[in-house]
Amino acid sequence: MVTRLTVCVWGAVLLAGCAASGTRPRSAAAVAPSSPPSPAASDSGPAVPDLFRRSVRPVLSRRCGACHDPGGKMYERLPFDDPDVVLSKSESILRRLKEPEEKRAFEEWAAAVPQ
Numbered sequence: 001m002v003t004r005l006t007v008c009v010w011g012a013v014l015l016a017g018c019a020a021s022g023t024r025p026r027s028a029a030a031v032a033p034s035s036p037p038s039p040a041a042s043d044s045g046p047a048v049p050d051l052f053r054r055s056v057r058p059v060l061s062r063r064c065g066a067c068h069d070p071g072g073k074m075y076e077r078l079p080f081d082d083p084d085v086v087l088s089k090s091e092s093i094l095r096r097l098k099e100p101e102e103k104r105a106f107e108e109w110a111a112a113v114p115q
């Protein structure tokens with residue numbers, strides 16, 4: 001909920017409106033490396049998106065990317081580069097991750113996401 005709101009705030013700032021729910025949660029992350037987010041929006045800091053990029057994305061890409069990353073047949077329905085989508089499927093995803101380290105990385109990120 002709050003995450004959505006945050007995304008909305010971002011969307012509003014960056015794209016002048018996300019009410020149409022074409023919300024693009026990636027937009028903030030996509031511009032992050034070259035242009036840091038405005039201080040107003042960095043309440044929870046870039047740590048959580050960073051965690052997603054650094055420790056969750058590589059696992060999902062390696063294990064699931066063939067189908068859930070861009071170009072994969074499931075990307076349209078279940079894109080794993082979208083933290084909101086990934087979070088909404090946490091339980092199913094955790095069930096599919098077999099390596100304890102991969103599970104831990106995922107759980108660490110999921111727990112850090114502001115509710």
Ligand code: HEC
Pocket residue numbers: 060063064065066067068074078089092093094096097
């Ligand atoms: C070979 C292609 C392929 C790979 C690799 C793959 N998936 Fe999927 N996934 C699918 C397809 C096709 C569906 C839709 C059919 C279904 O629900 O089983 C799906 C559906 C899902 C769903 C939604 C259904 C549910 O159980 O909630 C989740 C979550 C999911 N995949 C997670 C994963 C995770 C996590 C991985 C990696 C560990 C992964 N998938 C790897 C093809 C793949």
